[in-house]
Amino acid sequence: MVLMSFLDTQHETWNDAYYDNYEKAKEITIKLWEQIAEEFKDYDEHLIFESFNEPRMGGSPVEWKGGNEEGRDVVNKLNNEFVKTVRKTGGYNDKRILMVPLYAAQCKKQTINDFVYPEGDDKVIADIHAYLPYDFALNPGPGFNAYFTEEGQEVLDLCLERIKERFVDKDEPVILGEFGAQHRNNTAERARWTEYYVSQASSMGVPQLWWDNGIFEGEGERFGLLDRKNLKIVYPSIVAAMQKGRGLEVNVVHSVKQEGVLDEDNENLDIDNIESIENIENINTNNENENENEIENEYDSEYDNELI
Template identity: 60%
Template sequence: MKFGWNLGNTLDAQCIGTLNYSKDQTASETCWGNPKTTEDMFKVMIDNQFNVFRIPTTWSGHFADEDGHKIDEKWMKRVHEVVDYAYNNGAFVILNIHHETWNHAFSETLETAKVILADIWNQIAEEFKDYNERLIFEGLNEPRKNDTPVEWNGGDKEGWDAVNAMNEVFLKTIRASGGNNPKRHLMIPPYAAATQENSFKNFKYPGGDDKLIVSVHNYAPYNFALNNGDGAVETFDAQGKKDLDWSISLIKKTFTDKGIPVIMGEYGAMNRDNTEERAKWAEYYMEKVTAIGVPQVWWDNGIFEGTGERFGLLDRKNLKIVYPSIVAALQKGRGLEVEVKHAAEAVAEGCWATELGFECCSEGNTRVVATDENGKWGVENGNWCGIP
């Protein structure tokens, strides 16, 4: 694995209150504003050395309420099609359960959640039973006590116990299914998948199964990467490095130092019109997680502007990398050759590089790859470009 990309806010979009699911089971894919997924989206990312694709998927609205909770055939067919877009191009694929409301970590709803969880995963396991180790199942996404004071602070005993119990059901369900599933790699999260001491300390990692991977999310440092309110900062400074180092160290000492594998299923830093700072952060982050052997998957929700969480990297409609300097930084931090392809068109005009016969780097590409007497150079689409 090199590094990865989330197809966020797409198959995981949930519009039960506004869509008639009985009329069109696949309409939810675009109901949060992203275009219908195509194979070319994955090919663009693969060209940029991404080779792990997480496909968050919401199953609510797509399965029956009665016993067995049968998944709608049209929805399963569409999920299968999207999985194949990445899988058939030689990439690793992570398929999960995402944005559900029935699997919150409460004791009063746990028994019902366990039944639904087993039913849904039984069907997914059967659908993909013949796929090889490049298809990974992730049992839950950020399971937590939603809308409570402990939702995001590491949880409490009720929440920890519920998450551990659901992880156990998921594991037993997949291992009891056919095909390649008894030996398939599986991802299970601690409470909320949160990189926090309480969450990690109370996580039950089952023994006796060498195909288990811990699923963690780490938007760090919080005020730079995720915070959209008071305290948010635009600069990746010394304090930010300290906070990020702490979180990586926690993952290392809790899991990887003990031989327990980890995949960072979500991370990223949202756009604050601070591309150069985000590129600096991306390279530093990638170096740190690479050093402890943790693959990571950028959360791309397709959003670039506005007041929400702005984690977009790929312009999916035009198949362009919007922030090539960030992608270049990820490549460099991972120790790969820096070569960004399908970059957004350059908008700068008349910079010094044109006089030397080179293009100007696009507006979002501020990642310096080399410097000489002429100025600062970046790379786009396999060619040198001048940074204005």
Template identity: 30%
Template sequence: MTSRATKLRSAFLAVTLAVTAGFSGVAPASAGGLNAAQIVAEMGAGWNLGNQLEASSNGVPSETAWGQPTVTQALIDKVKAAGFRTIRIPVSYLNYIGAGPDYTVNAAWLNRVQQVVDYAYNRGLYVLVDMHGDGYKTVNGSWLICDSGNQATVKAKYQKVWQQVAARFAGYDQHLVLEAMNEEFDGQYGNPTQPCYSNINAYDQIFVDTVRKAGGNNGSRWLLVAGWNTNIDYTTGNYGFVMPTDQFRSPSVPAGEKRMMISVHYYSPWDFAGEENGTITQWGRGAANPSKKSTWGQEDYLDAQLKSVRDTFVAKGYPAIVGEYGSIDKSSFDSANNRYRADFARAVVSTAKKYGAATVYWDNGNNGQYGFGLFDRRSYAVTHQGIIDAILGGLASR
């Protein structure tokens, strides 16, 4: 999502995956790390640290800019204790990137990003680190704009930033996954346009090549790429997405294995998941009031969407990650709403598992009306145990 209070947006899908190391009972890893099925199994239930390191004010990143407190080790420990095994950390760089040709990232900011990564990584969690707000036209200081007229500058800047980030994390093992970008598109909710989509493909290729050449474990690290706005239809369909080549990966990776994943986001139907009103508050076959249930986007739609991801990518060895999914709190309009939010989360996780994808719940830190929060980031209290139980139950259901 973009960011801000509720960080909602399109009715699209997300499938997110991840990393390497050696945890719970999966088959032994190959010399190059975990294979596609192993990494998905290892990642388990995922959670987004949203509205924190991607938050900004007047183009300057700040983890407290959007009303959240400073991220602590105690928060990450609480998330782990709740049963999550993967944490996605959205990051914005914006005006913390210096002038060209070096485009040096502010050292203090990169240090803080690393510190927050370490909160999770040092606890044995899988960590996804993306480039988040830099591609939103609505964010002050954004520059990763796919329909900008100066693509040479955009691409040079993008390459230099990822070069620095990848070098910073070169020594981290496969529990760390790097993610090329977040919901990159031209800002218009409609069919993809050219040359914008070709530029997104180019960003993905620059990302893969740059990280692979950055040394250390980057040669075999799992890398997460995405199509137009991480939308399932626009990534799996005939709209122009091209999976990057991986010619610079380490020879330690077995020839028949991949080391790239595909990301999608899932907020369908949007009138239930993200629309800020009390019109549609129920979801799924258990909905008690048909007038409160959307006319589309139910279990059959979810199944078809994630099946298309499986058929297009997972079946070819590319793990999928639903990097964001969830639904906002509308319980002030319908006291039963949180039950349906839990049903939705359970269904996304269960269906993703069925089709070989991992899932990462979108938590923007906000609780109460229109919030996605599962935790209070000040007291560390769990605010929606029912949704957490549904997520973990979805993983155990198949």
């Protein structure tokens, strides 16, 4: 197994994708990545740089709706400046794999159609973030859905088909740089969704990265799988579903005593006494071990405009 590290910028506003902001954003992009690339130029190919996180038209009515021609063009131009800047710094950077997002990293028809790879470089990967179906995987507010329904599967399938037609069938590199389904007291559904998602994407040869933000409880986006403080897997059934979806032997170790419940004692790991989970069928994610009454909302969402 090879461990890769990814380095990018997050939660920026200086790179808003407007023509009247382009020159300023270009200048910052060049200065920022000159410094980062110089600092890490002697790190080998196990380190990947990504230009931006979900660059978009901040504050626009179309910010999260695929943008418009202007926004998508600015993102392409900034990605191009990023690649040129990194390559000039030398060291491993002249051959390092780089990632560049589509507009907002979205799997919408126009963001995919209008994406342009940076010119003259064959070591660049297009990055798409797909928390789909939205109401199941990401929606933090009213209308969320705790179940992976047939309608939701259709939304996910449409995204994957677009990726296949635009990138895979043309032998162009692409990655699902963020995916995940947040915790809603629905572990069994999340595991089922994960296995399907990973299986379908893997069958096309598209890698996937789960967005593990370390959040398990509260009001935030609860995508956590690994308790970094105690070095424990909090949702072993979901990790097992990933392994199974990729056609790997299921073997999850270093997991918590009870799925979905954090071990708060922060004790040192006793490797000899950690149970290895070797078969996904042996992991109990039945709703009888969860309080179904805590699932706040039944499926009640419209998907008509989700991937336009």
